[in-house]
Amino acid sequence: MASDNAVDALIKQLARLPGLGPRSSRRIVLHLVKRRQQQLDPLVAVLTEFQETVVSCKECGNVAIGDLCPICTSEERVANVICIVESVADLWALERSRMYKGLYHVLGGVLSAATGVGPEELGIPRLIERVQELQATEVILGLGATVEGQATAHYIAEQIQHCNATVTSLGRGIPMGGELDYLDSGTIAASLIGRRELT
Amino acid sequence: MASDNAVDALIKQLARLPGLGPRSSRRIVLHLVKRRQQQLDPLVAVLTEFQETVVSCKECGNVAIGDLCPICTSEERVANVICIVESVADLWALERSRMYKGLYHVLGGVLSAATGVGPEELGIPRLIERVQELQATEVILGLGATVEGQATAHYIAEQIQHCNATVTSLGRGIPMGGELDYLDSGTIAASLIGRRELT
Numbered sequence: 001m002a003s004d005n006a007v008d009a010l011i012k013q014l015a016r017l018p019g020l021g022p023r024s025s026r027r028i029v030l031h032l033v034k035r036r037q038q039q040l041d042p043l044v045a046v047l048t049e050f051q052e053t054v055v056s057c058k059e060c061g062n063v064a065i066g067d068l069c070p071i072c073t074s075e076e077r078v079a080n081v082i083c084i085v086e087s088v089a090d091l092w093a094l095e096r097s098r099m100y101k102g103l104y105h106v107l108g109g110v111l112s113a114a115t116g117v118g119p120e121e122l123g124i125p126r127l128i129e130r131v132q133e134l135q136a137t138e139v140i141l142g143l144g145a146t147v148e149g150q151a152t153a154h155y156i157a158e159q160i161q162h163c164n165a166t167v168t169s170l171g172r173g174i175p176m177g178g179e180l181d182y183l184d185s186g187t188i189a190a191s192l193i194g195r196r197e198l199t
Numbered sequence: 200m201a202s203d204n205a206v207d208a209l210i211k212q213l214a215r216l217p218g219l220g221p222r223s224s225r226r227i228v229l230h231l232v233k234r235r236q237q238q239l240d241p242l243v244a245v246l247t248e249f250q251e252t253v254v255s256c257k258e259c260g261n262v263a264i265g266d267l268c269p270i271c272t273s274e275e276r277v278a279n280v281i282c283i284v285e286s287v288a289d290l291w292a293l294e295r296s297r298m299y300k301g302l303y304h305v306l307g308g309v310l311s312a313a314t315g316v317g318p319e320e321l322g323i324p325r326l327i328e329r330v331q332e333l334q335a336t337e338v339i340l341g342l343g344a345t346v347e348g349q350a351t352a353h354y355i356a357e358q359i360q361h362c363n364a365t366v367t368s369l370g371r372g373i374p375m376g377g378e379l380d381y382l383d384s385g386t387i388a389a390s391l392i393g394r395r396e397l398t
Contacts, residue, residue: 007262010249013242018230019223028216030288033262043212044250050209051243063206063232089229
């Protein structure tokens with residue numbers, strides 16, 4: 001490489017980001033060299049502000065500026081419905097649907113005997129406290145349809161039993177645009193179980 | 200989006216980089232939130248250093264720290280051979296081959312009547328001065344095998360005629376791993392013209 005330390009260091013650091021490798025990092029670095037005012041300067045400014053201000057919401061685990069995230073502080077959200085998700089990415093995915101108006105609780109993972117992630121690591125005791133504090137009427141288990149996601153959902157459902165909240169799970173079935181021919185039998189079976197009468 | 204300004208601003212800024220879009224930017228931002236010490240802090244540090252120190256080499260146009268790049272200041276490079284390339288990316292590609300020991304000259308583009316890029320914009324007068332100053336014995340035209348790349352190569356060859364330097368062009372032919380069946384006739388023709396006796 002015909003380059004200096006700051007260049008190599010940036011290429012290496014970028015290559016560690018998800019979806020980027022050495023080749024795409026080199027391309028980005030060359031792009032930034034050529035577009036100093038339009039791209040490099042704003043990127044440094046925005047990234048520094050992000051580094052200095054963005055933290056995890058103390059209530060729900062979403063990204064936040066200050067102690068609480070905009071969802072937890074919003075007065076327009078339904079405060080007695082909580083949706084439990086694995087990650088902030090999942091929270092954002094649900095927000096993009098614009099269908100959900102309640103609060104969230106980000107676990108930051110799923111229970112896993114293999115990697116030693118237990119209820120304490122996921123903060124499930126704190127979650128149960130929160131369900132009680134909010135006097136939640138509904139807890140939606142927004143966890144993935146994976147073995148570990150479902151095991152985590154079952155564990156949480158058991159722990160919440162005594163809280164007087166209805167526990168629900170996201171619907172399962174055929175995704176939008178999905179063709180039956182290309183879907184696995186598990187999804188087809190779930191879609192039959194979850195069938196609804198047309199109104 | 201359930202997020203704040205600094206988060207959205209970073210997603211938008213990252214999405215403007217080559218190879219990234221809104222989806223991959225979101226993924227990177229979530230990755231950075233979770234790995235503050237391991238990834239976010241070093242990235243900000245390295246990017247800031249890059250912003251503050253990296254410039255274009257005053258001699259050849261490569262990326263540099265200080266006035267001159269490591270190739271121009273190296274005593275191990277052959278100083279009377281110059282390879283003319285379109286971009287820093289091309290310079291890096293040649294360096295990766297570890298076959299070339301001379302100097303470079305980065306044009307920053309190719310001649311193009313359509314976009315109004317003429318010899319002045321590419322700094323060709325300065326290039327000719329440099330060929331004379333270095334008393335170059337060989338000038339390698341390392342430009343792409345495109346119509347505009349070749350037009351630029353021809354123009355430069357004409358301008359250099361009086362400089363007493365041999366003007367060469369990169370070899371054309373079958374790329375490593377290339378199968379004849381899948382190559383275009385232009386490449387096959389070039390490989391025939393450039394055929395060499397086995398030694």
